[in-house]
Amino acid sequence: MKQLSLLLLLCVAWLAAPAASHAQSPEALKALADLAIDDGDKREAAVAVIGGTKDPKWIEFLTALREGSVYALTKGKAVEVVVGGAKSTKGDQDVIEITTAYDRKPLGTVPLATLTEIAADRRLRIAIKPFLDSDETKTQLASPDAETRRGAAVKLGHQAEASAAPVVEAAIARETNAQVKHTLQEALAMIRLAGGDAAVRVLAAQTLGGLHSFDAVPALQKLAADASASAAERTAATAAVRQIERWGLMIRVVETTFQGASLASILLLMSVGLAIVFGLMGVINMAHGELMALGAYSTFVIQNVFRAKWPAYFDAYFIVALPVSFIVAAAVGVVLERGVIRRLYGRPLETLLLTWGASLIIQQALRLWFGAANVDVSSPTWLSGGFPLMTGLTLPFNRLFIIALAAVSVAGMYWLLFRTNRGLTIRAVTQNRSMSACLGVRAGVVDAVTFGLGAGLAGLAGCALTQIGNVGPSLGQNYIVDSFMVVVTGGVGKLAGTILAAAGIGGLNKGIEPALGAVFAKVAILIAVIIFLQRRPAGLFATRGRNAEA
Amino acid sequence: MRKRETAALVALAAVLVVVLPLCNLLPPGSPFHISNFTLNLFGKFLTYAILALGLDLLWGYSGVLSLGHGVFFGLGAYAMGMHLMLEIGTQSVYQNALPDFMVWNQVKTLPLFWQPFKSAWFTVFAVMAVPAAVALVFGFLAFRSRIRGVYFSIITQAFALSAWLVFNRNEMNLGGTNGLADFKTIFGFRLSQPGTQRMLYVVTALALVGAYALCRWITRSRAGKVLVAIRDSETRVLFSGYAPANYKLFVFVVSAILAGVAGALYAPQVGIITPAKMGVLPSIEMVVWVAAGGRGTLIGAVLGAFGVNWMQSWLTTSYPDLWLFFLGALFMGVVLFFPDGILGAIGRLGSRIWNRGRSTAPGTPKLADTTSGHGGPMARTPQTPS
Secondary structure: OHHHHHHHHHHHHHHHHHHHHOOOOHHHHHHHHHHOOOOHHHHHHHHHHHHHOOOHHHHHHHHHHHHOOEEEEEEOOEEEEEEEEEEEEEOOEEEEEEEEOOOOOEEEEEEHHHEEEOOOOHHHHHHHHHHHHHHHHHHHOOOOOHHHHHHHHHHHHHHOOHHHHHHHHHHHHHOOOHHHHHHHHHHHHHHHHHOOOHHHHHHHHHHHHHHOOOOOHHHHHHHHHOOOOOHHHHHHHHHHHHHHHHHHHHHHHHHHHHHHHHHHHHHHHHHHHHHHHHHHHOOOOOOHHHHHHHHHHHHHHHHHHHHHHOHHHHHHHHHHHHHHHHHHHHHHHHHHHHHOHHHHOOOHHHHHHHHHHHHHHHHHHHHHHHOOOOEOOOOOHHHOOEEEEEOOEEEEHHHHHHHHHHHHHHHHHHHHHHHOHHHHHHHHHHHOHHHHHHOOOOHHHHHHHHHHHHHHHHHHHHHHHOOOOOEOOOHHHHHHHHHHHHHHHHOOOOHHHHHHHHHHHHHHHHHHHHHHOHHHHHHHHHHHHHHHHHHOOOOOOOOOOOOOOO | OHHHHHHHHHHHHHHHHHHHHHHHHOOOOOOOOOOHHHHHHHHHHHHHHHHHHHHHHHHHHOOOOOOOHHHHHHHHHHHHHHHHHHHHHHHOOOOOOOOHHHHHOOOOOOOHHHHHHHOHHHHHHHHHHHHHHHHHHHHHHHHHOOOOOHHHHHHHHHHHHHHHHHHOOHHHOOOHHHOEEOOOEEOOEEOOOHHHHHHHHHHHHHHHHHHHHHHHHHHHOHHHHHHHHHHHOHHHHHHOOOOHHHHHHHHHHHHHHHHHHHHHHHHHHHOEEOHHHHOHHHHHHHHHHHHHHOOOOOHHHHHHHHHHHHHHHHHHHHOOOHHHHHHHHHHHHHHHHOOOHHHHHHHHHHHHHHHHHOOOOOOOOHHHHHHHOOOOOOOOOOOOOO
8 A cells, every 4th residue: 555655656756747847846845744754655755756856956955864964843733844054052052053945045043952853764865865876976977086986987887878978078088097087988888889879889889899898798789689770780799799708708817827826826825834844854734724823813913903002004014914923923833843843853744643733722722812703804905906907807916915925935935045054054954964963053953943934934824814815713724735735746845846836736726716616626636636646756846866765 | 462462352342242232221220221322422432443443554554644534434424324315215304205405405316326325235335345446546546656654644635625525515416514414214223213223333343343353364464564564664665575555555445444334334323424524634533543542553543542532522512622622732642752652651551560570571562663763664854863
């Protein structure tokens, strides 16, 4: 019944609309009175009537209503709907300036207590929205914020109303941002594709093809299949769709490559530390994933400290978190090595179980301390957003950052191993522990330093992971098996093997993921690694010589 | 000495197979009464012990550490579970001949690989054959290319992870994350009846005794000697003209079969099998049973499986937060302080007391020799730190 009356009202509104250019149309005034009644259906109907007038002054009133500055003023029995203005305090009373609803004639100042606010609840706001949108979008085109302008352009393109064309054209003329300009041109072409005669539409289709507009594909496909359109239009539309699809394919290739590189750099960050330790001591550190989790939680703590103490410098927290997470993980690593692992040299399987035990304890400690749920780490503003490489493809800054971090870490590792004295001793002990010891290298110190370094790199990886994934107590478990695979495939003792293996596994994973899905891609990787190990049982770069096999 | 050991083992077997079920038959008021719940719990532990025996044969005797035995356990359990699911028939919630989860997932006909599991005989065969076949292929590829030591452990861990991921998928038609459950009957007997559970317990206990006898026989045979030799120095065995890969493959398959049998006995007693039983964590937990009990002794594996799981069922109900701490500490403690497990520790203590009385040590510290010294079985770094 209510719906029926609503429909009826809408019909009335529609019939009345042409006449309503006259300000004091009785329907609108009646609707205005209805607004004061606290009844959702009546209010919604009233908004429909008022909006239906398309009178700018009424639209302005709706804006005020949405902002919550419309009040009901009770005068004896009669209720008047008014618009509130500036509030102030007079004596001990809050007062407010009020004006009439339609032409905003000032009605003086009244105490706030005498007014009842007409609250714009969710339902009312939804009813108001369509009347304001078309206007608002056009004003948004002039917004100083580029992202708002772009959003408005996209919206106008989808609406494809012929009336918007001049506004968009004007916007194109004054636009300076290349990206927004591109979107505006797209919107204009889409508007022209929807309306306009055959020649204009052909031109529009060609433009859209040239602009690689993914948004326009449905419209173009519709035109290509439209029997009533001319042959020239259909050919142009088909060609444009094909052009856009080719572009899409290229983007997918570039995107997959980028994702592969991103995954590879994460794997690399994790497995470099693992591989060095494995090469040096023959120890597979099962707690490596938990050291990463420690790094991630250190980042979380640093973030909270910055948020509480220095909110103005919040963006800088990540710069501080990087070294802190390195140090925390490295410290735990050194304690682990000096405390227990060094008692088990030469017994890699036992060490594996030992470090697994340590990982369970760290994991459970994190769970008890921080809770089992994931914690929230927000990105600093300079890592959110992305680099627009080409139309339809933006490379996120956080992923670019991780690739850069992996590159810097590996470069640093190379420098350390091959350009410093410490690196020389590490390589010496890796090659022949007892001979190095005989020549005065303190193998124990080398072990501790290397283990700490590997653990620190894990912490760094954990810190970087906070920017792209969830931070929870079992964070390490998600990647750890993959990074073991990298170490096994890469072989012992050579950084190049680890780099190649990380690139291979990361790239292969992302390359076959679209075809097989994430789970079966992982299984395929395992099979690939096993087959690979058939040819090279000791990995890509095996240690050769007498000590190669014990 | 050998005689006394055998007598003790026979006594233990008799207690497990005959005495405990008889205690279960006593009226509830009796001081020796064992409740259905406890007997069922013991049955579960015994299945773990069967698996641990195989793992001990593989790790304790041959020096091959598998971190993926949960998969073989799961394969056996799933094979049995599939048969039990089909036995439910139309008694299910949806009263459809298909298992419930297939009805949810809108599967219309029984998938082809489910068909043979309608037969009880095929199921009993598959419980052993499926894990054996998987182990044969995996082991062949791994051992042929001489993947060993830590490398092998990591590959098996990845294997466990992959299997877990795959079994979690609904499109495998194996019940996804929820696994297989709600079994009603086994070979026609109602699972809800205490008699059936008691029977299952006895079968499990007998299987454990059989598995022990099999493993003991293997370790006493010539092949068993070669296995120990492989553990201690694989290269030397290779140069002596043996093919270590074949021996290792044999043991790997045997242990996989034992794990499969264990899984098949586990499913009807516990009443559910999910992929969570075959992931990375359960697989490595199995290793710690063996390590805690004392590896390379067989009986240690049985005791370890029993002890650790008893501990777990007590801790996870009383102090759920502490269980992982305990497990982690157990891993570390056993490796650091009791490399030959509880049994080894008791044995050392025992022989010390024995030695005080007599001048000659009759103990058999053969395991302690290989594990407590530096440069253990699978040393990758040949040099021991000074």
